Amino acid sequence: MTVRRIARWSATHPWQAIVGWLAFVxxxxxxxxxxxxxxxxxxxxxxxxAxxxxxxxxxxxxxxxxxxNVLITPAAAPVAAEVAQRVRGLEGVADVAAPEVSPDGRSLLVVITMAGDDQQAGDHVEPVLEQTAAVAxxxxxxxxxxxxxxxxxxGLSAQLGQGVLVTKAITLPVTLLILFLVFGSLLAAGIPLLLALTAILGSVGLxxxxxxxxxxxxxxxxSILLMMGMxxxxxxxxxxxxxxxxxRERSNGELSHVAAVEIAAATSGRAIVVSGAAVIVSLAGLYLASDxxxxxIATGTIIVVAVAVLSAVTVLPALLAKLGPRIEGKRHARPAKLWDRLLRPAVEHPVPTLLVGLLLIGALAIPGLNMKLGVEGINTFPRSVPEIAAYDELVAAFPDRGASHMVVIRGETAERATEAVAGLRTPDSRVVSSVDGKIQRLELPIPYSAGTPEADGSLAQLRAQPVPPGVSIAVSGEPARGVDYSTHQAERLPWVVGFVLLATFLMMALAFRSLVIGxxxxxxxxxxxLAAWGALVVVFQSTWAEGLLGFTSTGFIGSRTPLMLFAILFGLSMDYQIFVVSRIREAVARGLPTREAVVDGITGSAxxxxxxxxxxxxxxxxxxxxxRIEMKQIGLGLALAVLLDAVIVRILLLPAAMSLLGRVSWWPGRIPAPAPALRTPAGRV
Known part of the structure; x- marks a missing residue:
């Protein structure tokens, strides 16, 4: 079924469509x-x-x-004994070690070994926290x-959850206010917000x-699923x-709501479906990161985009037809004169306008050449999380509990493994051996924080050491995981970028039957x-915006952020471009020259x-x-890129380029023919 037919059915069977949507969610x-x-x-x-x-x-x-790790300062043996007594019998606790005294004698450390793996430890840590809090x-x-x-x-999950609640508390009323100003009707403003929330709810389940x-x-x-869903x-x-x-306004109210819904489905509805498909295809590129x-992220965002498209072409037409005049609200005159003034320089002087637009984008993009990538870790997480602040106190009291290299040695025999370990051991290292002795884990504490050049240099030196015959050695630990993750991302980046670029070109070319538009x-x-990447470098690799945006600069951009922004932004940029170019194409179909169609299409969709x-x-x-600095980087990058799309791209670059190209814009396809007018059952247009 075409989008128009689906919309027509929903508009003429509104209750079935509404109930069906609610049942689906x-x-x-x-x-x-x-x-x-x-x-x-x-x-x-x-x-x-690693x-x-x-x-x-x-x-x-x-x-x-x-x-x-439970740190007690000043050292108090009875308190340490109480901690051990309270947690020893808890489910998920495998062992409680005897208290250790810090090198300066001021603190005691009680190490609690959890049973199972990290996932199981996470499931059982809450009772441990409750007992240590009771002792405190x-x-x-x-x-x-x-x-x-x-x-x-x-702690990080709890803080992130609180942050998302604050975000919702800000975003929901602001969104409702914007929609109310657009439509002049609280009912009309509430429909997009309500559908977005139900789409998110259904997507979380899926x-x-x-x-x-x-x-x-x-x-x-x-959190990213929620952000994209909204x-x-x-x-x-x-x-x-x-x-x-x-x-409805164009027909002075003569067009029925059902017919208006059908026209919207044939035009904006089609653009929504194409835009949604473009976003989904772009996001699918993230699977190629092999991470x-x-x-x-790809799975969650693809689902929420698909569900949002589904709601827009099924239940939305039903609501619009059912509510009828109640969504009319206050009519607004088109801001034609303002947009005409803004667009005229681009269509009348396309070459200078292109140069100005490219210079503006270039000024933002150039700093991106100095982008430094790193991996978030314990040293970059916010100290407002008590457990992370406690880590700093732990390392200050027990330096050997900080970052370390985890060297895993496998020998053909236990003797060979032991010999290899002996060649790498340091006075403060710790060794754990398998039952047969062929596999041994060597912990090498380092006096550096993970992610620093010193830690990375120490790792490089360790990995460069010759490997004895009959032995294989691999190094893990927080520094190693960070380095290997960044290297992996760099290796996968060309595959993701290549896929998204090709997919974007094909989607645009097929949607408008034009290689030029693609x-x-x-x-x-x-x-x-590129401009969004450059802005990230300017803001987050420096310290000038720390107080303004509430972060402490790490001196690098999170290694996941550029790739994530690339895929998401390509999809969202296609969203606006498909909608605007669709309106331009409609104007061309009505017989306007491309240059005038650009003004008409952009003004009409402004x-x-x-x-x-x-x-x-x-x-x-x-x-x-x-x-969370990673979330701040994602939020700023996406917000800035959308602004650039809506302002510089839409007002300067797109109209200038299409005006300069003229009829060539639609090559090799033909100029589209006008769509036939729709009629109401009574025969009125």
Whole structure:
């Protein structure tokens, strides 16, 4: 069925469509809740030599056990004994070591070894935290803090959840206000917001089901799903709703709502479907990163975009037809004169306008050449999380509990493995051996923070050492995992970029039957992404914006951020371009020359595209309030790129390029013929 036919059925059978949509959302959410989310396990994250080291250690039964560290200052043996007594019998606790005294004698450390792997430790860490908190409350004369992989992950998740709540509290009313200003009707403003929220709800359930095939990497994945769901869900509904009202206004109210919905489906509806497909194809490129985090993000965002498109072409026409005049609101005059003035320089002087636009984009993009990539870790996470602040106290009191290299040695015989270990040991190193002695884990503490040049240099020296015969050696640890992850991303980047570029070109070329439009869309999208990358470098690799945006500069951009922005932005940029170029193509079909069609198409879509851009920007800016530098980088990059698309690309580059190309813009296809007018059942147009 075509989009027009689906919309016609929904508009003429509104209750069936509405009830069907609500049933779909309820079933999807319930199914996902009942089945639960399949969480990614440790092996899903293993990459490169560090991954090989982890796999070998697991094979030999010498993997690092998950531990929780309880630091007590000043040293108080009775308090340490109480901690041990309280947690020793808890489910998930494998062992509690005897208290260790810090080198300066001021603190005691109680190491709690958790049973199972990191995932199981996370499931059982809450009771441990409760008991240590109870001890701290009972002994206010000492400072008692806890840190460990499981407790840190719990703290980060809790803070991220609070940040998302703050984001929602900001984004929802701002979005509603923008929509109310656009439509002049609270009912009309609420429809896009309501559909976006239901689309997100259904998508969360479907994502749970999909995790059986693409495990959930946790972290910020769900937050990105929410962000994309709000952005595209509101925009798609906004495009369709605005077109229905526009068609009604054009006919002075003579056109029935059902007929207006059908026209909107044939025009904006088609653009929504094509735009959604373009976003999905771009996001699919993330699967080529061969990384569980990107696979999770791709799966979640693809689902929410698909569901948002589905809502826009099924239940939205039903709501618009059912509500009828109640969504009319206050009519607004087109801001034609303003947009005509803004666009005239581009269509009358395309070459100078192109140069100005390219200079503006280039000025933002050039700093991107100095981009430095790094991996988020314990040293870059916000110190507002108590468990991370506790890590700093732990390392200050016990320096050997900080970053370390985990060297895993496999020997043909136990003797060869032992000899290799002896050649690498340091006075403060620790060794754990498999039962047969052939696989041994050597812990080498380093006096550097992970992610620093010193730590990376130490890793390079260690990996460069000659390997004795009959032995294989692999190095893991936080420094190694960071280096290997960045290397892996650099290796996969050309595959992702190549796929997204080719997909973007093909989608635009097929949508408009024009190779020129396909190439133009690719270039304009790429310019927006490069500018966003450059802005990230200017803001986050320096310190001048720390107080303004509430972050501490790490001196690098998160290694996942550029690739993620690339795929998402190419999809979202296509969103606007397809909608605007569709309006230009409609004007060409009515007989206007391409230069005049550019003005007509951009002017006719100006209000709705500007409103949609404001909604997206408000959603993305909201994520900058989350106290996590990676989320701030994603939020700023997306918000800025959308602004560039809506302003510089739409006002300068796109109209100038199409005016300069003229009829060549549609090569090798032919100028589209006008669509036949639709009629109401009474015969009125």
């Amino acid at each position: 309820a079933i999807a959410f319930t199914a996902g809740t009942l089945t639960g989310t399949n969480q990614a396990q440790g092996p899903d994250f293993w990459i490169g030599e 991954g090989r080291a982890e796999a070998t250690a697991a094979e030999g039964g010498v993997s690092r056990p998950p531990v929780e 409350a009972a002994h206010p004369e000492v400072r008692l803090v806890q840190t460990g992989d499981a407790s840190v992950e719990r 994502y749970g089901l999909a995790s059986a095939f693409f495990p959930d990497a946790g972290g910020a994945v769900t 952005a595209v869900g509101v925009d798609y509904s906004l495009f369709a709703l605005k077109r229905v009202r526009e068609e 569980v985090i990107f696979s999770s 190439a133009l869309g690719l270039v304009l999208n790429l310019l927006s992404v 209000r709705v595209v500007t409103s949609a851009a404001l909604v997206m920007v408000s959603v993305f800016v909201g994520f900058m309030f989350i106290d």
